[in-house]
Amino acid sequence: MHRYAIRRLLAFIPILLIVYTLTFLVIHATPGGPWDMETDKVLPQAFAQTMRAKYHLDDPLWKQYLDYLWNLMHGDLGPSYFSTLKVSEIITEYWPVSIQLGVVAMALALLVGIPLGTIAALNQNTWVDFVSTLLSLFFISTPSYVLVTLLIIIFSVELGWLPSGGWDGLLDRKVLIPAFALALGPAATLARYTRASLLEVLRMDYIRTARAKGLRESSVIARHALKNAFIPVATVAGLSLAGVITGSFFVETIYRIPGIGRYFVNSASARDYPVVLGLTLLFATLITLVNLLVDLLYGFLDPRISYQ
Amino acid sequence: MTANLSADKMRQKVPTSLWQDAWRRLRRNRPAVFSMVLILMLFTVAVLAPWVAPYSYAKQDLAHVTENPSAAYPLGTDRLGRDVFSRLVYGTRISLSVALISMFLMVIIGVPLGTLAGYFGGRVDMILMRTVDVLYAFPDLLFVIVVMAYLKAVLGRGVEGPLAVIAQLYAMTGGLLAIFLALGLTGWLTVARLVRGQILSLRQKEYIEAAHCIGASDWRIMWNHLIPNSLAPVIVAAALRVPGAIMTEAGLSFIGLGVDPPMPSWGMMISEGQALMRSYPHLMVMPGLALAVTLICFNLLGDGLRDALDPLMKK
Numbered sequence: 094m095h096r097y098a099i100r101r102l103l104a105f106i107p108i109l110l111i112v113y114t115l116t117f118l119v120i121h122a123t124p125g126g127p128w129d130m131e132t133d134k135v136l137p138q139a140f141a142q143t144m145r146a147k148y149h150l151d152d153p154l155w156k157q158y159l160d161y162l163w164n165l166m167h168g169d170l171g172p173s174y175f176s177t178l179k180v181s182e183i184i185t186e187y188w189p190v191s192i193q194l195g196v197v198a199m200a201l202a203l204l205v206g207i208p209l210g211t212i213a214a215l216n217q218n219t220w221v222d223f224v225s226t227l228l229s230l231f232f233i234s235t236p237s238y239v240l241v242t243l244l245i246i247i248f249s250v251e252l253g254w255l256p257s258g259g260w261d262g263l264l265d266r267k268v269l270i271p272a273f274a275l276a277l278g279p280a281a282t283l284a285r286y287t288r289a290s291l292l293e294v295l296r297m298d299y300i301r302t303a304r305a306k307g308l309r310e311s312s313v314i315a316r317h318a319l320k321n322a323f324i325p326v327a328t329v330a331g332l333s334l335a336g337v338i339t340g341s342f343f344v345e346t347i348y349r350i351p352g353i354g355r356y357f358v359n360s361a362s363a364r365d366y367p368v369v370l371g372l373t374l375l376f377a378t379l380i381t382l383v384n385l386l387v388d389l390l391y392g393f394l395d396p397r398i399s400y401q
Numbered sequence: 402m403t404a405n406l407s408a409d410k411m412r413q414k415v416p417t418s419l420w421q422d423a424w425r426r427l428r429r430n431r432p433a434v435f436s437m438v439l440i441l442m443l444f445t446v447a448v449l450a451p452w453v454a455p456y457s458y459a460k461q462d463l464a465h466v467t468e469n470p471s472a473a474y475p476l477g478t479d480r481l482g483r484d485v486f487s488r489l490v491y492g493t494r495i496s497l498s499v500a501l502i503s504m505f506l507m508v509i510i511g512v513p514l515g516t517l518a519g520y521f522g523g524r525v526d527m528i529l530m531r532t533v534d535v536l537y538a539f540p541d542l543l544f545v546i547v548v549m550a551y552l553k554a555v556l557g558r559g560v561e562g563p564l565a566v567i568a569q570l571y572a573m574t575g576g577l578l579a580i581f582l583a584l585g586l587t588g589w590l591t592v593a594r595l596v597r598g599q600i601l602s603l604r605q606k607e608y609i610e611a612a613h614c615i616g617a618s619d620w621r622i623m624w625n626h627l628i629p630n631s632l633a634p635v636i637v638a639a640a641l642r643v644p645g646a647i648m649t650e651a652g653l654s655f656i657g658l659g660v661d662p663p664m665p666s667w668g669m670m671i672s673e674g675q676a677l678m679r680s681y682p683h684l685m686v687m688p689g690l691a692l693a694v695t696l697i698c699f700n701l702l703g704d705g706l707r708d709a710l711d712p713l714m715k716k
Contacts (some may be wrong), residue, residue, distance in 0.1 A: 108534070108535055108538050109538075111535045112535065112538055112539060115535075115539075116547060119547050119548065119551050120547065120550075120551075122551060122555075123550055123551040123554045123555070124554045124555060230697055230700060230701070231693065231697065233644075233696075233700060234644065234692075234693045234694075234696035234697040234700055235689070235692075235693045235696075236648050236651060236652060236655075236671075236692065238652070238655055238671065238672075238675070239671060239685070239689040239692070239693070242671075242675050242678055242685055242689075243686075243689070245678070246678060246679075246682055250678075250679055335540070336541075339540040339541070339542055339543060340542055342656075343652065343655065343656070346656075347675065357543055357546065358546060358656050358658070361546050361547055361550045361658075362550055362658070369547065372543070373539070373540070373543055373547070376540035376543055377538045377539060377540065379540075380537075380538055380539075380540055381538045384537070384538075
């Protein structure tokens with residue numbers, strides 16, 4: 094298990110290298126540089142030239158490629174062209190906010206989704222199951238940016254219970270609307286997978302055995318069925334976590350949360366190369382890490398799966 | 402006696418193909434049939450948009466700006482005095498073409514690559530699967546954003562030479578072409594993986610061995626035996642990814658990286674309406690509802706197809 098984890102961690106290096114190379118190629122192949130925007134604000138030629146020289150954009154591409162890589166290996170993600178902050182400072186400043194929001198949302202999704210799916214499976218084909226399926230379907234089919242707006246209209250504009258935007262840390266009530274907007278979609282997905290997986294497990298022989306030896310129903314469900322039903326759910330949860338953290342920028346923008354998501358969208362159109370590269374690498378690391386954790390979790394949930 | 406009866410029944414049963422069986426099962430699934438009918442209606446609306454919509458999607462009526470629903474404007478008008486209903490009608494064209502074409506691209510790229518990797522194995526397989534692994538590490542939405550920025554810049558500025566046709570198509574579709582390409586380039590991964598797995602298990606079957614023995618070529622085995630037999634889960638996977646594709650297009654248009662205005666993408670309408678949601682919530686709720694209903698239908702149809710084509714999954 095340890096050796097497996099170490100081997101997987103070592104595989105991060107080539108994966109991230111390829112991610113870097115691909116992103117580097119695509120952004121440099123994209124026509125238009127950071128200072129030759131076709132707007133009516135004509136920048137003096139000299140200024141653009143100075144800036145290009147300052148950030149070594151006139152160097153040959155292979156040199157820029159290697160320079161960034163060299164700096165990267167020394168922990169330097171480079172400057173942002175359009176912000177006074179360096180890329181590493183942007184990350185330390187705004188990333189924790191996105192992470193906190195993402196983790197709260199994911200916790201909510203698990204707390205809502207898994208019980209909902211369990212209840213639906215235990216009451217298969219009753220009205221409880223039907224309502225839960227219907228709700229799941231609605232939340233899966235509604236994008237987070239629509240949900241957050243609906244929640245704002247209902248809870249801050251109409252009812253006036255919650256503020257309509259802002260961020261005051263994890264424990265403020267301002268977190269409720271964005272967290273629920275992000276959580277309901279993954280919660281619905283988790284509920285569906287939990288339901289399907291639990292229904293399948295409940296038909297297994299070992300469940301019949303557990304019941305036959307006189308265990309209480311609650312302990313059959315909790316100790317025998319759910320643990321095994323969680324294996325496919327873990328994959329979905331891992332994918333959702335990555336999705337919640339990377340996809341949070343819709344919600345961040347609408348709810349005016351100082352997270353990192355909006356930086357990515359802006360930097361891609363502004364050709365802020367170091368920011369695009371830094372954030373892609375950051376998110377790629379996160380996703381690869383989550384995938385690894387999910388795989389390790391399998392081994393924990395199902396001892397039959399062994400890693401050599 | 403019951404045994405006799407069932408034996409009789411079995412004798413009478415006309416042999417049916419997988420597809421006939423699947424169609425029979427799908428028809429019994431009421432939510433799926435309902436969704437299918439609704440999706441067909443949406444397609445009709447999309448094709449007949451100029452006749453269904455009372456106004457053009459870009460026509461402005463500056464005397465009636467941000468109006469609530471009325472007789473002249475059944476769903477009201479937006480900030481620029483454009484009819485919301487007409488824009489919704491034209492918007493179906495975008496969402497549905499994204500659904501169709503992204504699915505087509507996913508299959509057309511994913512199936513051959515997955516088949517080759519699964520059939521030949523070895524180095525071909527390793528290269529393909531490592532590529533898929535790396536692309537999986539890319540944050541989906543961010544990758545699409547970077548690719549979109551590239552495509553919009555390359556195609557939007559008018560190209561010479563062989564790419565000129567593509568650039569013209571891009572201009573004609575109001576930027577949709579870039580979305581198709583970005584979604585196709587990122588969507589084939591799942592399909593390729595799935596097909597490869599299918600081929601790996603089918604390759605061991607006796608009928609493939611038999612085909613080898615009578616001297617069938619690799620090409621013939623792949624095309625006539627392996628691909629048709631691995632198609633069912635591919636259709637299911639592609640159908641289940643369609644809602645995601647529609648949602649991504651809406652999301653891209655929402656952040657301004659999707660279609661070019663004045664093309665009325667639902668995502669763009671939602672983002673425009675979102676700015677005015679306090680005073681005119683209908684501007685956001687209408688396209689949001691249209692999007693949600695369409696996605697629900699595609700989700701239900703996808704589920705129905707899965708249950709119909711994969712009877713083992715169902716109890």
